[in-house]
Amino acid sequence: MSVSDLPVPFIPNARDAVRALRPSQIREVANAGFGVSDVLPFWFGESDRVTPAFIREAASAALAGGATFYTHNLGIAPLRAALAGYVTGLHGATSADHIAVTSAGVNALMLASQLVVGAGDRVVAVTPLWPNLVEIPKILGAHVETVALNYGEHGWQLDIERLLAALTPDTRMLLINSPNNPTGWVMSRDEQRTVLAHCRLHGIWIVADEVYERLYYADAEAGAEGSSARTAPSFLDLAGRDERVICVNSFSKAWLMTGWRLGWIVAPAGLMDDLGKLVEYNTSCAPSFVQQAGIAAVQQGERYTQELVRDLKTSRDHLVRALSELPGVDVKAPPGAMYLFFSMPGAEHSLDLCKAMVREVGLGIAPGSAFGPQGEGFVRWCYACDTARLDAGVERLKRYLAQYGTVW
Helix, strand or coil, rough: CCHHHHCCCCCCCCCCCHHHHCCHHHHHHHHHCCCCCCCCCCCCCCHHHHHHHHHHHHHHHHHHCCCCCCCCCCCCHHHHHHHHHHHHHHHCCCHHHHHHECCCCHHHHHHHHHHHHHCEEEEEEECCCCHHHHHHHHHCCCCEEECCEEEECCEECCCHHHHHCCCCCCCCEEEEECCCCCCCCHHHHHHHHHHHHHHHHHHEEEEEEECCCCECCHHHCCCCCCCCCCCCHHHHHHHCCCEEEEEEEEEECCCCCHHHHHHHECHHHHHHHHHHHHHHHHHCCCHHHHHHHHHHHHHHHHHHHHHHHHHHHHHHHHHHHHHCCCCCCCCCCEEEEEEEEECCHHHHHHHHHHHHHHHHCEEEEEEHHHHHHHHHCCCCEEECHHHHHHHHHHHHHHHHHHHCCCCC
């Protein structure tokens, strides 16, 4: 028998659900910058500052002290206690029994979905949205439907009646990211109250991604109804800790710890044993020395976080003013997060536009289509840097518009 007579082997492929996941268009834009000198990258969601020294020193001390071993699946007790105190100070009484430490906020989102969603379940997500949130339930075989925010004179707004109509009794989970990536939209206290009541009625789980809760600039709204001006409105302000509400958070934004991969979950105590199993089968635990750094962030970082938010607001306002002077640019100052999500000439083909800007003028911003079809027509600019760097980016955008318009 010759080789040609042998049966053709099956081509090895991943599961259909995995193959159907959309790749990162932000990475695609970044790849277009390879070989381009002096690119100004505003495409990723992180500051250009390093993690504060007191956090780095805590990690170094922990490493020097030998904190290199496995820990409890749900996190070391001192960090869980510190987080319980932190959450209590922002949102009301919370015990360590409701806290789980995770290996990053995105890992927390995966764990939360694994806890409550399975194949065939119906999930609703408010978009435009960081793609990880929409794609994670699909990995588990769930069906995701989206409800889009509306853009208008007052920026991004939620059609609450449309969302309630989508939250039918057969819905298993609602995904809400507020303050929102990419739009900076913040869900109001009244909207949260309405949605919570509806989800209670139908037994729908709420998974709230609140990693940007400290990056909130609308103090008047934040101070309403007893809420702290230090944080955006949260479902934790309204829901009991043992309701069907899971809140996800991260050390990445408020303490500039993106590379540390440390997050946490606030969830019903009755989920914690099963959550511990999932942590074991995903990552076993977060690194011990990183958890020690997390304690320093929570216990010593409040002044730093408040200063960071003031700086971010200054950068936001500066960039809004600069972009507003450009022809064809429509931009509004959002109340939260660290991004401007705005329209400009050519943004109806945002991926091609962003790749062209990288190639032609070395300006790196994210295409709106990276955040779902509802994001097309917009681009996202992360303003977590000093104003001089923002000015340099705006000058490159001016040059692109003057020289190339929408041609790529």
